[in-house]
Amino acid sequence: MxxxxxDVNVSxxxxxxxxxxxxxxxxxxxxxxxxxxxxxxxxxxxxxxHRDVGAVNGRLAAQCKxxxxxxxxxxxxxxxxxxxxxxxxxRCAEDHRMPGIRLHPNYHQYSLDDERFVKLLKxxxxxxxxxxxxxxxxxxxxxxPLVQVPHVNVAPLPEALxxxxxxxxxxxxxxxxxxxxxxxxxxxTKRVWFDISNLESVGGVGKILAQAPLEKILFGSHAPFFIxxxxxxxxxxxxLSETQSASxxxxxxxxxxxx
Numbered sequence: 001m002x003x004x005x006x007d008v009n010v011s012x013x014x015x016x017x018x019x020x021x022x023x024x025x026x027x028x029x030x031x032x033x034x035x036x037x038x039x040x041x042x043x044x045x046x047x048x049x050h051r052d053v054g055a056v057n058g059r060l061a062a063q064c065k066x067x068x069x070x071x072x073x074x075x076x077x078x079x080x081x082x083x084x085x086x087x088x089x090x091r092c093a094e095d096h097r098m099p100g101i102r103l104h105p106n107y108h109q110y111s112l113d114d115e116r117f118v119k120l121l122k123x124x125x126x127x128x129x130x131x132x133x134x135x136x137x138x139x140x141x142x143x144x145p146l147v148q149v150p151h152v153n154v155a156p157l158p159e160a161l162x163x164x165x166x167x168x169x170x171x172x173x174x175x176x177x178x179x180x181x182x183x184x185x186x187x188x189t190k191r192v193w194f195d196i197s198n199l200e201s202v203g204g205v206g207k208i209l210a211q212a213p214l215e216k217i218l219f220g221s222h223a224p225f226f227i228x229x230x231x232x233x234x235x236x237x238x239x240l241s242e243t244q245s246a247s248x249x250x251x252x253x254x255x256x257x258x259x
Contacts, residue, residue, distance in 0.1 A: 195220025
């Protein structure tokens, strides 16, 4: 597994509410490389609160190109609650050549049954863009009292996917909020993937594999918000076969990337 990891969930720039270890791009790149990550799908913390999404994505693309020598793969922000969001989506795909986008419906205040979100899914599917949805960024119990952001309600997602047959969705930081029947409904769509960033309990990866197909589980760390070693430990302490470990570490993510 060492040296063969694809981390589908890292973020550049600064978390708005406190400094994090390794929260400059050079530091994060060094940390990722030293931990065996060969590719990291990177969003931007700026995408949460900045209204100039085009500038956020321009900086993200430039940082990924400037640092890491191909390690960082940009996933731009699109906010369908803002005017002209379709142009932001076009720029992500055509100008920045991004393989996917990262959405924050809770911070941007729209639901997954919003017609604008459904349209976004359709357009992303037509462009073969991976759609990442960050179900939460921070545990509700530790949020700043003036910025209380609930997790994303993913219940409308299966119906939205029926209207966007080409869309593929990766739910990030989802396991505290998406459980039981809801989790099984997501798996039943066959077009939803999950990262392991906030899996809890001993043997958590193995427990998820008892409910979900192996190919739907991806390695994601939520670095630098979470400590990268936490995600690595989730793989190492679970009773996984070599095939299972390799698939989660990189194989499943590699298959998702546009050909």
